[in-house]
Amino acid sequence: MSTAGLLCLLLCLLFPSSSSSADELEILLNLATALQSSLSSSPFASWTPDSPLCSFAGVTCNSNGSVIEIDLSSKHLSGELPLDSICQLRSLEKLAFGYNSLHGILSNGLSGCTGLRYLDLANNQFNGPVPDLSTLVELRYLYLNNSVLSGTFPWGSLTAMTNLVTLSVGDNLFDSSPFPEQILSLRHLNWLYMSNSSIGGEIPPAIGGLTELINLELSDNTLTGEIPPEIGNLTNLWQLELYNNSLTGRLPVGLRNLTKLELFDASMNNLNGDLSELRFLTNLVSLQLFMNGFSGGVPAEFGEFRKLVNLSLYTNMLTGPLPQKLGSWAEFDFIDVSENFLTGPIPPDMCKQGKMKELLMLQNGFTGEIPATYGDCKTLKRFRVSNNSLSGSVPGGIWGLPSLNIIDVATNRLEGPITADIANARSLGQLFVSNNQLSGHLPHEISMAGSLVAIDLSHNKFSGEIPSTMGELKKLGSLNIDNNKFSGSIPDGLGSCTSLSDVNMAQNFLSGEIPPSIGSLPVMNSLNLSNNKLSGQIPSTLSSLRLSLLDLSHNLLTGPIPHSLLVEAYKGSFAGNPGLCSSEAVAITFRRCPSTSHLSKNTRTFIICLIVGIVFLMTLLGIFLYMHRKEEKRENYSLKEESWDVKSFSVLSFTEDEILNSIKPENLIGKGASGNVYKVALPNGKELAVKHIWRSGPPGDRRSGYWKGRRMSSPMLGRSAYGKSREFESEVETLSSIRHVNVVKLYCSITSEDSSLLVYEYLPKGSLWDQLHMGVGGGGKTELDWDARYEVALGAAKGLEYLHHGCERPVIHRDVKSSNILLDEFLKPRIADFGLAKIVQTDGSKDSTHLIAGTHGYIAPEYGYSSKVNEKSDVYSFGVVLMELVTGKRPIEPEFGEKNDIVNWVSSQLKTRARVLGLVDSRIPDPLREEALKVLKIAILCTAALPAQRPTMRSVVQMLEGAEPCKFVRVFIEKDDSGKAALVTEPAKLT
Template structure:
């Protein structure tokens, strides 16, 4: 009996052996396949955990999920920086059901070999660089797919009709590609579809298919910028499960179907920029849109009145109807909505009064009704619930006073009520609101006095043409713009003003009753670009210190009682506008400004003379000195020259001694330490000995930059940035060096400058980069208009629009990687055209990370130790907070977009200060965008795209960080207009790639610039 049992047990064991062997074979096969995939992709660092170690369980490797038997079922490799084509070895994973390759740099065509993965249900290839057409038999390639994401690639051709057979699909994302042909009607066969995106493609003009009304399970429909025209079909009212509907940026017209408002779950409705026309009509019955949270019909041609029915949407939080032709009154019922937080009705033809209950029954935080014909008063209860933050009501016919409630509004940040008929004193409490950032009240009849110390956060104060009186404030720590002309201010300009408003860029106190002398300390306002003190009673001399205000471009001191000579130091400044007329100035006009360019600048100064013929100014007579005077003057001159010569000799000896010691240290290999980040074909000696004076190509950031040839071939070149150590005094530069090394040594991206190595010595530190043959974008855009310093001359040709757009896209990709794809997001903090470098093919790369900071948590701001950045590029919040996030880079990049479209420099805003302010006011005044565009690209076939990029620049430079888009959204819009990759002939694509910029270093006075 026991023997029989033993035999049975032994046979049972034998029966298990094949199963165990089969399972081991399966495990070995899956593991080898994964290792093959890694090898096919070139062993990316993100897959370092994929190792052949026997102790390594491949089911625990990065991105791998297995079933119980060890079969790989999920491969999730999003945001890994993977390059190259999708390897066919993936198709050996027969149990694969989920493949996610989102947001890499994968190229090639659609991987048809995935047909060998019969269980594949989820495929995400979005945000890569795939090209070509989709397979015509895609329904057979992916027979069981339920979720297909192909957004933000470069797929072309028509969407294959076979997609209409994939009835199991629940999500189909095809937006942001280059699909053409007509809007695909056959998608209406996908009755299980819940999400559909077709936005930002190149479809032929066409209608929204009526058949889409059959997609009754849709919750998400995204069809922005899809070349839609005609009317919104009534059949869309059948989509009762919709939560988001976006039909923006199209050419739709006609009326909005009445039933569009009865979607039971609709949370967002975007129809802005659709050129809709006609009135909004509604059925006269109780609405069921209880979940409707946001309505956006802005940027259309809608007419008629705002429907009363909007006042019944009890969950409505945001209502956007701006930029239309709406007329009539704002329904009073809107003021009763209990959840309304944001109401934007600007740029319409609305009349009547603002709903008096606005803000009383809801947590309203934003009201924008600018550019209408509204009358009456600002509602008293606008800040009743304490949440109110921003009021925009300029360019209306409003009367009455500023509500006292605004003086008790703790979150108030922005108030713009210019160009109305408001009167009375501004509530004193308003000037105590510590969050207050922007106040624009120009052209009213407002009165009152300003406190000596303005709110800490205030960055813009414009109260021109009112009835304010009293003394000028002495302190506003973060004030950038102070315009208070045409009021009744009196007293002196207090010296404390200079200390208390050190960040001022624009100061206008003209047409007041200010007296006294200009304080000599006014020269410490180093950021001031516009100073207007005309039509006052200011006396004394013009301070010499004004000549040290190097960014000052507008100076108006006319119609005062100034006397004495004009300081010669004013000749150091580059004025766009200078007016010293109607004073008591005397003596000779300094030679640097004694020019016909300032022909009207000195009128009404009877004792002033010029060496040239100038309007209203007498000619200077030659002055003779006595021989004794000449002799005494020469003696003093010789003594001064002797002292100067002695000082120079001593300094030269000291410098020679220092340089000798440096060269001695530099020649000693033991003094240098090299840390490499790439495989190098040079030594530290070849770099050190290549840093000669003839190889110096510029200065920037905290050091000098050299062009050093390495190896045996003249074409092998690197750029070397040298930073001197100056004992303990330059701790800041030391930190910049460490920051740049830390960041650039750890990231890899084709649009970020590649750091090859760093070399350190006791005396200096070197950063060795790849060499960018075409220099900086700043040189190509602006140096043709400047007096150049150094060996680099202006480019001999200007950039056409396709090349400019490629540069913008490349820079945006680099910033997008930093903000959204790095494990620890990076904020650059000094994005500007001079930090966007161009290689020989004009490919853009972000450089100079000396100010960059790692953010500890995505989306969370980081505290920085000091205000940093460049004038004209700094976001407003840099002035009043040290809690900064990636939106400061978005602002700076927006300025770069404005540079690319207008040709202006970042600080070139004329009376408005910066370029961003100039562009903002240009749009605000309703002027044509066409006149803003640089002449050399204005009359091209790309003018529509250029205007879009100009508008995008304005959006990116919004005052509030929350209103600026994320870099990934900016990149998405730019790629839509990627003209080089869409339709430009190949020969045109190579026009700049074949251009050799090296002769620019030898060419002088080239004059092929485009006039703005």
């Protein structure tokens, strides 16, 4: 070889190829172009063509100048990752883009990264399946968790990765599969994260062969069977997570071998037996076994665990005492052993290191006094020991702990006062001390606990006056001090507590007048001042309140009862006040107030006698006519032979006979508790819906409310057949006064002695229930896309908003559900079926107020403790409908588990982003899932457990309008009539 040739060869060996460097530079610059960062200081700022590529931020090169690592984790990146291009970097060993917002489908371009040892694409927003990984034979670390990946995971690709150390693929939307056996051959694994990855079946015993594992996480799956004893072979385990599966049986023998275990969570399973296998795990830091069926005692050895800071054993069947040294060694964080059968004293030193945040021990059999040591636990946020047998006084310091947001010591045997320390309780939101023997005056310093939302002092021995400064508690929503010995007057300042919705001061010794300021409280829902010594007149301001409960009985009130309170709903609300009177004749009997009329006594007596006589004669005449008509009835019954009364509410384009002739079996389209529904096709082409309601059951039907003159009760409805008459009258009264585009239109009512007909507009697409869950309607199958579902949600919300806020008197529907939302030919919704509706403060009949109205799955929780409800119950039911629209699920599904409904199910899924996204109906395209989640958030607000925490329907409409799906725009160029080009835009539907 010539000298020149040798020199050229030497230069090629000493210096990398300039063309190779240029190729890698181009690849990196293309990557920077494809991605965007929301950081003010972009990670791509140093990625410039005139800079050495090995100086790029996040890029590492080898000694030859070739790129071997790209690490851009947690850089707030978005865009689609060009893997095909990246994998042309032949020396690449590490690719890390975790914790960003990358999206799109992962291409099979990964197959080119054959030298890759580290791959991290976790915590992004990809969609679609995981590509084939079989060429990544050098891979040691694989992170794909929480990236919204779906489809079937290519488990077979793992068999070639014999050196894999970390496998993290949890929190995705993979197809269900049994535990993948391919993993069992990866003998070098030390980190296996497969939580929430749709793994079912049993944990294979061969998992005991992965002896290098230090972390094993299989939570949030559908695993069944027992925990295999072979898991005891994993002696290097530091963390074992098995929670929220369907595992059964006892903790396996051999679990004691996991002496390096620090974190163990097997909660929310069906495990049973005792905890004896755990007494050897002295390195435990966190132990969570709640919501299982464990029994027996808590091992005494737990009291000697020097690292234990978290202990959660609630909702089991554990018995006996807790170790008294429990939590005294380390910086103990929290304990929750609620809902067991534990006894003995509370361990005194769990806050010995001054770090404890939660002490939750409610619903057990603990005895003795509350240890005074907790009065110095400044970090404590939740202190709940209710429903036990504790005695003695509450340590004074507990009342004033600065971080505490709940004190719950209710239902014990505690004595003594609430001390002035409560002035320091600046974070306290809930104070529950009911059902004890607490006594003394309520300190005026309580007004300095400005975060208080709920106070319950009921059933104690408190005395003295209610502090006049209570009005300073601006956030207070609930005040229950009933069954005590409070005296003096009700503070006028309570009228400043604008969030107050529930007040119960019954069974005390309160005196003086009722402050008129109470009537100005905007959200007041329940007011009970009964069994006191209140005097004076009932303030007229109470007339402005919309109360579900009002009780002023058994006081010393005098004077006239305000007119608007003289309704059947408040019939017993004024009993035991002999000084009250009524200024007019009403259904509720009260002494008439002194009249200002100058008529003589004889004249008044004559008028009263005349009125009584007329009423008596009219009653006799009515009875005679009724009996006469009954006698004239023929044995064979038909609708046309009855005498009908037509009451129209708009101009009619049909006759009575056209309706009656159509009430026949072939036109039946639905059945309900209150009657049958028929479709009526008129000769002019118009279609109507007719509800036929039998007031006493069809003639000849022995199951009817009347049979041969005998009154019977309906086992289905739980009330007499008279109730159907009331339902009919309620529906007519409600609908006849309503005019709204989103409320079904009532044309007329046609009534007879034994039955009634309501004639509505006909909605051809049936109900929302049909469209969501049956895929059918009156007009055939229709697939509801997200735009249609959103419009249904908004329209139905506007209908309910009108009922609650737009009518002269608010209307509570009381049976809001998807089957009562009907759809026209354009899928525009109408609120229907007002058989249970209640006009606030006017319809308070005994049956309606004590009827559990509504449908299982939609009923608000307050029905469990109060039959008198308000508009917020409709809001809850509407929230359930919103959840149906988003998830596509019925309110009650077998998959939710026994005694669970859609509200509980949705709540249980709010743990990871992947699980939240998984709530969205699979029929909704991926690009629209974020839009659907906006509506799901509104649904969660609507279904808050406490009515006061739910928004009004007016607020719901505003929130829904703010959640309108993004409108994508198509842009194109079009020539006008003159031939001139113009830019044209129009909405483009996203599919």
